[in-house]
Amino acid sequence: MIFSTFTSNLKKELEKPLPGRAVQLTMSSIRKIRELFDFSKQNQAVKSSVLILLYPGSTDDSIRLVLMLRPTYDGIHSGQISLPGGKYESSDTDLCGTALREAHEEIGIDTHKVNIIGKLSELYIPPSNYLVQPFIGFSEYTPTFNPDRKEVEKIIEISLSDLLNDTNIKRKHILLRNGANIFAPCYIIDGYTIWGATAMILSEFREIAKRIVL
Secondary structure, eight states: HHHHHHHHHHHHHHHHHOOTTHHHHHGOOOHHHHHTTOTTTTTGOEEEEEEEEEEEOSSTTEEEEEEEEEOOSSSSTTTTTESEEOOOOTTTSSHHHHHHHHHHHHHOGGGGGOEEEEEEEEETTTTEEEEEEEEEOOOOOOOOOOOOTOSSSEEEEEEEHHHHHGGGEEEEEEOOTOOOOEEEEEEEEEEEEEOOOHHHHHHHHHHHHHHOOO
């Protein structure tokens, strides 16, 4: 599908009721489902947001999006694949501004060239006590990435077609930093394992994109 046609149709779909929690939970482990239904701390959650950035690929009908591999550090999200984003700061105009600022700081894109077309359902992440608001935007051209090496070990670009490919949805054992081992659903794309909150957010985006592409 031509990129401009896809983004135009996506904007219209995002104005309709969203798939929401039911679709998010399809990419969650049983343990995570139990945690997600414990909303006792959600009112005190840290407001945050992430950006799903779409841009045209090398061919007329290809569409890509960017993820990033976090470096190894002493923290909850060490070594995980995530979307650019982070917590709301008082200097941000709103959560959309947070997503754009974080995307600029983390992967170095020119956010003036990003067109925001909508948002997905919020997702509460118990381990970090973050309430995440995902935004969707697009760039008409492939962005120039200049990642912050303290926050990003590697830029990962994946195609929309790979995200929509059912054969890339797997279940695997994942070892957590606390030593626990969970058997979780994930996307395995180009050898990368995308799981947890990122997979849950992408699952809702994927469901909406399927309405347009398939």
